[in-house]
Amino acid sequence: MNWQLLPQFAITGLLNGGPIALTALGLVLIFKSSEVFNFAHGQMLLLGALTTWWLASPDGAGLPLWLAIVVALLFSMLLGLLIERLALRPMTGQPLLSIILMTLALSQALQGLAILIFGTTQRNFPVIFEVTNPYRLTVPFVTYNDNPIVVILRQNLVWSFVVAMAGVALLWFFFQYTRVGLAMRATADDHETAQAVGIRARQVFGLSWAIAGSIATASGILIATASGLDLSLPLVALAAFPAVLLGGLESVPGAVIGGLIIGLAQGLVALPNNQFLLGPELAQTIRNSAEIIPYLILLAVLMIRPDGLFGRKRIERI
Secondary structure, three states, rough: OHHHHHHHHHHHHHHHEEEEEEEEHHHHHHHHHHHHOOOHHHHHHHHHHHHHHHHHHOOOOOOOOHHHHHHHHHHHHHHHHHHHHHHHHHHHOOHHHHHHHHHHHHHHHHHHHHHHHOOOOEEOOOOOOOOOEEEEEEEEEEEOOOOEEEEEHHHHHHHHHHHHHHOOOOOHHHHHHHHHHHHHHHHHOOHHHHHOOOHHHHHHHHHHHHHHHHHHHHHHHHHHHOOOEEEOHHHHHHHHHHHHHHHEEEEEEHHHHHHHHHHHHHHHHHHOOOOHHHOOOHHHHHOOOHHHHHHHHHHHHHHHHHOOOOOOOOOOOO
Protein backbone atom coordinates (compact mmCIF):
# COMPACT_ATOMS: atom_id res chain seq x y z
CA MET A 1 0.00 0.00 0.00
CA ASN A 2 1.11 3.58 -0.64
CA TRP A 3 1.21 4.47 3.04
CA GLN A 4 2.37 8.00 2.30
CA LEU A 5 -1.00 8.66 0.66
CA LEU A 6 -3.00 7.46 3.66
CA PRO A 7 -3.16 10.87 5.44
CA GLN A 8 -4.16 12.57 2.16
CA PHE A 9 -7.13 10.29 1.51
CA ALA A 10 -8.13 10.07 5.19
CA ILE A 11 -8.27 13.85 5.70
CA THR A 12 -9.99 14.38 2.35
CA GLY A 13 -12.58 11.79 3.34
CA LEU A 14 -13.21 13.53 6.67
CA LEU A 15 -13.68 16.86 4.90
CA ASN A 16 -16.17 15.26 2.52
CA GLY A 17 -17.97 13.91 5.59
CA GLY A 18 -18.85 17.42 6.77
CA PRO A 19 -21.71 18.04 4.29
CA ILE A 20 -22.82 14.42 4.78
CA ALA A 21 -23.07 15.05 8.52
CA LEU A 22 -25.11 18.20 7.93
CA THR A 23 -27.44 16.26 5.60
CA ALA A 24 -27.83 13.54 8.23
CA LEU A 25 -28.68 16.17 10.82
CA GLY A 26 -31.68 17.26 8.73
CA LEU A 27 -32.93 13.68 8.65
CA VAL A 28 -32.54 13.31 12.43
CA LEU A 29 -34.39 16.58 13.02
CA ILE A 30 -37.43 15.33 11.10
CA PHE A 31 -37.40 11.94 12.79
CA LYS A 32 -37.04 13.37 16.30
CA SER A 33 -39.92 15.79 15.86
CA SER A 34 -42.44 13.69 13.93
CA GLU A 35 -41.03 10.13 13.91
CA VAL A 36 -40.98 10.19 10.10
CA PHE A 37 -37.95 9.06 8.10
CA ASN A 38 -37.93 11.50 5.18
CA PHE A 39 -36.90 9.67 2.00
CA ALA A 40 -37.47 12.87 0.02
CA HIS A 41 -34.59 14.67 1.75
CA GLY A 42 -32.23 14.11 -1.17
CA GLN A 43 -34.69 15.67 -3.61
CA MET A 44 -35.17 18.65 -1.28
CA LEU A 45 -31.38 18.99 -1.34
CA LEU A 46 -31.38 18.93 -5.16
CA LEU A 47 -34.21 21.41 -5.53
CA GLY A 48 -32.59 23.84 -3.09
CA ALA A 49 -29.25 23.72 -4.91
CA LEU A 50 -30.90 24.17 -8.32
CA THR A 51 -32.92 27.12 -7.01
CA THR A 52 -29.72 28.75 -5.73
CA TRP A 53 -28.04 28.22 -9.10
CA TRP A 54 -30.97 29.77 -11.00
CA LEU A 55 -31.20 32.77 -8.68
CA ALA A 56 -27.47 33.49 -9.06
CA SER A 57 -27.18 32.64 -12.78
CA PRO A 58 -27.02 35.47 -15.36
CA ASP A 59 -29.51 33.42 -17.40
CA GLY A 60 -31.83 33.28 -14.40
CA ALA A 61 -32.61 35.96 -11.82
CA GLY A 62 -29.03 37.26 -11.82
CA LEU A 63 -28.97 38.03 -8.11
CA PRO A 64 -25.73 38.44 -6.15
CA LEU A 65 -24.61 35.06 -4.87
CA TRP A 66 -25.09 35.90 -1.20
CA LEU A 67 -28.62 37.13 -1.85
CA ALA A 68 -29.39 34.06 -4.00
CA ILE A 69 -28.36 31.81 -1.10
CA VAL A 70 -30.54 33.73 1.38
CA VAL A 71 -33.57 33.62 -0.93
CA ALA A 72 -33.02 29.90 -1.63
CA LEU A 73 -32.86 29.16 2.11
CA LEU A 74 -36.12 31.04 2.67
CA PHE A 75 -37.72 29.21 -0.27
CA SER A 76 -36.61 25.84 1.10
CA MET A 77 -38.08 26.68 4.51
CA LEU A 78 -41.39 27.50 2.82
CA LEU A 79 -41.19 24.24 0.85
CA GLY A 80 -40.60 22.24 4.03
CA LEU A 81 -43.52 23.97 5.72
CA LEU A 82 -45.82 23.23 2.76
CA ILE A 83 -44.76 19.58 2.75
CA GLU A 84 -45.65 19.25 6.42
CA ARG A 85 -48.97 21.05 6.02
CA LEU A 86 -50.17 19.47 2.77
CA ALA A 87 -48.56 16.02 2.82
CA LEU A 88 -47.69 15.02 6.39
CA ARG A 89 -50.49 16.52 8.44
CA PRO A 90 -53.29 14.68 6.54
CA MET A 91 -51.39 11.44 7.26
CA THR A 92 -51.64 11.88 11.04
CA GLY A 93 -52.75 8.63 12.64
CA GLN A 94 -52.10 6.56 9.52
CA PRO A 95 -49.92 3.42 9.57
CA LEU A 96 -46.17 4.00 9.47
CA LEU A 97 -45.82 2.16 6.15
CA SER A 98 -48.29 4.57 4.53
CA ILE A 99 -46.24 7.57 5.69
CA ILE A 100 -43.01 5.99 4.40
CA LEU A 101 -44.60 5.35 1.00
CA MET A 102 -45.83 8.94 0.99
CA THR A 103 -42.29 10.30 1.45
CA LEU A 104 -41.06 7.98 -1.32
CA ALA A 105 -43.80 9.31 -3.61
CA LEU A 106 -42.88 12.84 -2.58
CA SER A 107 -39.26 12.20 -3.56
CA GLN A 108 -40.33 11.19 -7.08
CA ALA A 109 -42.63 14.21 -7.35
CA LEU A 110 -39.85 16.61 -6.35
CA GLN A 111 -37.41 14.89 -8.73
CA GLY A 112 -39.90 15.28 -11.57
CA LEU A 113 -40.49 18.91 -10.63
CA ALA A 114 -36.76 19.60 -10.76
CA ILE A 115 -36.49 18.00 -14.23
CA LEU A 116 -39.54 19.88 -15.46
CA ILE A 117 -38.28 23.27 -14.32
CA PHE A 118 -34.50 23.02 -14.71
CA GLY A 119 -33.94 20.19 -17.21
CA THR A 120 -31.29 17.46 -16.97
CA THR A 121 -28.12 19.34 -17.98
CA GLN A 122 -25.15 19.31 -15.63
CA ARG A 123 -24.26 22.81 -14.47
CA ASN A 124 -21.25 24.51 -12.98
CA PHE A 125 -22.25 25.88 -9.61
CA PRO A 126 -21.16 29.48 -8.87
CA VAL A 127 -17.78 29.69 -7.18
CA ILE A 128 -18.23 30.33 -3.46
CA PHE A 129 -14.83 29.29 -2.14
CA GLU A 130 -11.41 29.57 -3.76
CA VAL A 131 -10.62 26.58 -5.99
CA THR A 132 -6.98 27.40 -6.72
CA ASN A 133 -4.01 27.68 -4.38
CA PRO A 134 -4.73 24.60 -2.24
CA TYR A 135 -3.62 24.43 1.35
CA ARG A 136 -0.49 22.39 2.13
CA LEU A 137 -0.52 20.63 5.49
CA THR A 138 2.56 18.88 6.87
CA VAL A 139 1.62 15.85 8.96
CA PRO A 140 3.51 16.10 12.28
CA PHE A 141 5.65 13.25 13.60
CA VAL A 142 5.12 11.17 10.43
CA THR A 143 7.69 10.68 7.68
CA TYR A 144 8.07 8.46 4.63
CA ASN A 145 11.60 7.57 3.52
CA ASP A 146 12.85 10.28 5.90
CA ASN A 147 10.72 12.89 4.13
CA PRO A 148 7.78 14.72 5.77
CA ILE A 149 4.33 13.81 4.46
CA VAL A 150 2.49 16.78 2.97
CA VAL A 151 -1.31 16.73 2.49
CA ILE A 152 -2.79 18.86 -0.31
CA LEU A 153 -6.27 20.15 0.49
CA ARG A 154 -8.52 22.09 -1.87
CA GLN A 155 -9.78 25.32 -0.33
CA ASN A 156 -13.40 24.75 -1.38
CA LEU A 157 -13.35 21.35 0.33
CA VAL A 158 -11.89 22.78 3.54
CA TRP A 159 -14.29 25.70 3.72
CA SER A 160 -17.29 23.53 2.88
CA PHE A 161 -16.37 21.40 5.90
CA VAL A 162 -15.94 24.50 8.09
CA VAL A 163 -19.32 25.91 7.04
CA ALA A 164 -21.02 22.53 7.59
CA MET A 165 -19.58 22.23 11.10
CA ALA A 166 -20.53 25.86 11.82
CA GLY A 167 -24.09 24.99 10.80
CA VAL A 168 -24.04 22.01 13.15
CA ALA A 169 -22.78 24.21 16.00
CA LEU A 170 -25.45 26.83 15.28
CA LEU A 171 -28.20 24.23 15.39
CA TRP A 172 -26.80 22.80 18.64
CA PHE A 173 -26.87 26.27 20.19
CA PHE A 174 -30.42 26.79 18.92
CA PHE A 175 -31.68 23.56 20.49
CA GLN A 176 -29.81 24.05 23.75
CA TYR A 177 -30.37 27.71 24.58
CA THR A 178 -33.47 29.08 22.84
CA ARG A 179 -37.09 28.74 23.94
CA VAL A 180 -38.17 27.50 20.53
CA GLY A 181 -35.36 24.97 20.44
CA LEU A 182 -36.22 23.69 23.91
CA ALA A 183 -39.88 23.39 22.88
CA MET A 184 -38.82 21.34 19.86
CA ARG A 185 -36.71 19.06 22.06
CA ALA A 186 -39.59 18.61 24.50
CA THR A 187 -41.99 17.75 21.67
CA ALA A 188 -39.49 15.29 20.23
CA ASP A 189 -39.19 13.49 23.58
CA ASP A 190 -42.93 13.22 24.28
CA HIS A 191 -45.67 14.77 22.12
CA GLU A 192 -48.49 14.34 24.65
CA THR A 193 -46.54 15.72 27.60
CA ALA A 194 -45.39 18.70 25.55
CA GLN A 195 -48.97 19.49 24.58
CA ALA A 196 -50.06 19.13 28.22
CA VAL A 197 -47.70 21.96 29.26
CA GLY A 198 -48.90 24.27 26.50
CA ILE A 199 -46.51 23.56 23.62
CA ARG A 200 -48.25 23.56 20.26
CA ALA A 201 -46.96 20.35 18.74
CA ARG A 202 -48.32 21.02 15.26
CA GLN A 203 -46.46 24.31 15.03
CA VAL A 204 -43.31 22.53 16.18
CA PHE A 205 -43.75 19.90 13.44
CA GLY A 206 -44.06 22.63 10.80
CA LEU A 207 -41.02 24.47 12.11
CA SER A 208 -39.00 21.23 12.12
CA TRP A 209 -39.76 20.63 8.45
CA ALA A 210 -38.97 24.26 7.62
CA ILE A 211 -35.57 24.04 9.32
CA ALA A 212 -34.90 20.65 7.70
CA GLY A 213 -35.64 22.21 4.32
CA SER A 214 -33.06 24.95 4.90
CA ILE A 215 -30.54 22.34 6.08
CA ALA A 216 -31.12 20.36 2.88
CA THR A 217 -30.49 23.44 0.74
CA ALA A 218 -27.35 24.36 2.68
CA SER A 219 -26.05 20.80 2.26
CA GLY A 220 -26.86 20.84 -1.46
CA ILE A 221 -24.99 24.12 -1.93
CA LEU A 222 -21.89 22.82 -0.13
CA ILE A 223 -21.87 19.56 -2.07
CA ALA A 224 -22.47 21.29 -5.41
CA THR A 225 -19.49 23.60 -4.87
CA ALA A 226 -17.21 20.54 -4.76
CA SER A 227 -18.76 18.09 -7.22
CA GLY A 228 -20.92 20.13 -9.60
CA LEU A 229 -24.66 20.24 -9.94
CA ASP A 230 -26.74 17.62 -11.74
CA LEU A 231 -29.62 15.26 -11.07
CA SER A 232 -27.32 12.75 -9.34
CA LEU A 233 -27.03 15.07 -6.34
CA PRO A 234 -29.70 13.18 -4.32
CA LEU A 235 -27.41 10.13 -4.43
CA VAL A 236 -25.20 11.92 -1.92
CA ALA A 237 -28.10 11.83 0.52
CA LEU A 238 -28.00 8.04 0.29
CA ALA A 239 -24.74 8.20 2.25
CA ALA A 240 -26.55 10.25 4.91
CA PHE A 241 -29.12 7.48 5.55
CA PRO A 242 -26.47 5.03 6.84
CA ALA A 243 -24.87 7.89 8.78
CA VAL A 244 -28.15 8.51 10.62
CA LEU A 245 -28.69 4.84 11.42
CA LEU A 246 -25.05 4.41 12.36
CA GLY A 247 -25.15 7.25 14.88
CA GLY A 248 -28.62 6.43 16.17
CA LEU A 249 -31.91 7.62 14.74
CA GLU A 250 -32.59 10.17 17.46
CA SER A 251 -29.06 11.33 18.21
CA VAL A 252 -27.85 14.69 16.86
CA PRO A 253 -24.20 14.07 17.87
CA GLY A 254 -24.54 10.57 16.44
CA ALA A 255 -25.59 11.99 13.05
CA VAL A 256 -22.51 14.21 12.96
CA ILE A 257 -20.13 11.46 14.02
CA GLY A 258 -21.82 8.99 11.66
CA GLY A 259 -21.40 11.41 8.75
CA LEU A 260 -17.70 11.88 9.49
CA ILE A 261 -17.19 8.11 9.77
CA ILE A 262 -18.89 7.55 6.43
CA GLY A 263 -16.79 10.26 4.78
CA LEU A 264 -13.60 8.81 6.25
CA ALA A 265 -14.49 5.32 5.05
CA GLN A 266 -15.22 6.52 1.52
CA GLY A 267 -11.91 8.38 1.49
CA LEU A 268 -9.95 5.32 2.59
CA VAL A 269 -11.66 3.12 -0.01
CA ALA A 270 -10.45 5.49 -2.72
CA LEU A 271 -6.85 4.95 -1.59
CA PRO A 272 -4.94 3.46 -4.55
CA ASN A 273 -3.06 0.19 -4.31
CA ASN A 274 -4.96 -1.02 -1.25
CA GLN A 275 -5.09 -4.53 -2.65
CA PHE A 276 -2.53 -5.65 -0.06
CA LEU A 277 -5.31 -5.40 2.54
CA LEU A 278 -8.27 -6.56 0.47
CA GLY A 279 -6.82 -8.42 -2.49
CA PRO A 280 -6.66 -6.89 -5.98
CA GLU A 281 -10.08 -8.00 -7.24
CA LEU A 282 -12.03 -7.07 -4.11
CA ALA A 283 -10.21 -3.73 -3.80
CA GLN A 284 -11.04 -2.78 -7.38
CA THR A 285 -14.67 -3.88 -7.01
CA ILE A 286 -15.17 -1.82 -3.85
CA ARG A 287 -13.41 1.20 -5.38
CA ASN A 288 -15.71 1.07 -8.41
CA SER A 289 -18.81 0.95 -6.20
CA ALA A 290 -17.85 3.15 -3.25
CA GLU A 291 -21.49 3.96 -2.56
CA ILE A 292 -21.94 0.53 -0.95
CA ILE A 293 -19.29 1.22 1.71
CA PRO A 294 -21.63 3.18 4.04
CA TYR A 295 -24.07 0.27 4.04
CA LEU A 296 -21.36 -2.30 4.72
CA ILE A 297 -20.21 -0.24 7.72
CA LEU A 298 -23.81 0.16 8.84
CA LEU A 299 -24.39 -3.59 8.63
CA ALA A 300 -21.28 -4.33 10.69
CA VAL A 301 -22.15 -1.80 13.41
CA LEU A 302 -25.83 -2.74 13.68
CA MET A 303 -24.91 -6.39 14.15
CA ILE A 304 -23.13 -5.30 17.34
CA ARG A 305 -25.27 -2.29 18.37
CA PRO A 306 -28.77 -2.51 16.83
CA ASP A 307 -29.65 0.97 18.17
CA GLY A 308 -26.61 2.59 16.54
CA LEU A 309 -23.59 4.05 18.27
CA PHE A 310 -25.55 6.66 20.24
CA GLY A 311 -29.14 5.45 19.90
CA ARG A 312 -31.39 5.06 22.92
CA LYS A 313 -32.33 1.58 24.00
CA ARG A 314 -36.08 1.16 24.35
CA ILE A 315 -37.46 -1.21 26.97
CA GLU A 316 -41.08 -2.26 26.71
CA ARG A 317 -43.12 -4.17 29.27
CA ILE A 318 -45.31 -6.96 27.99
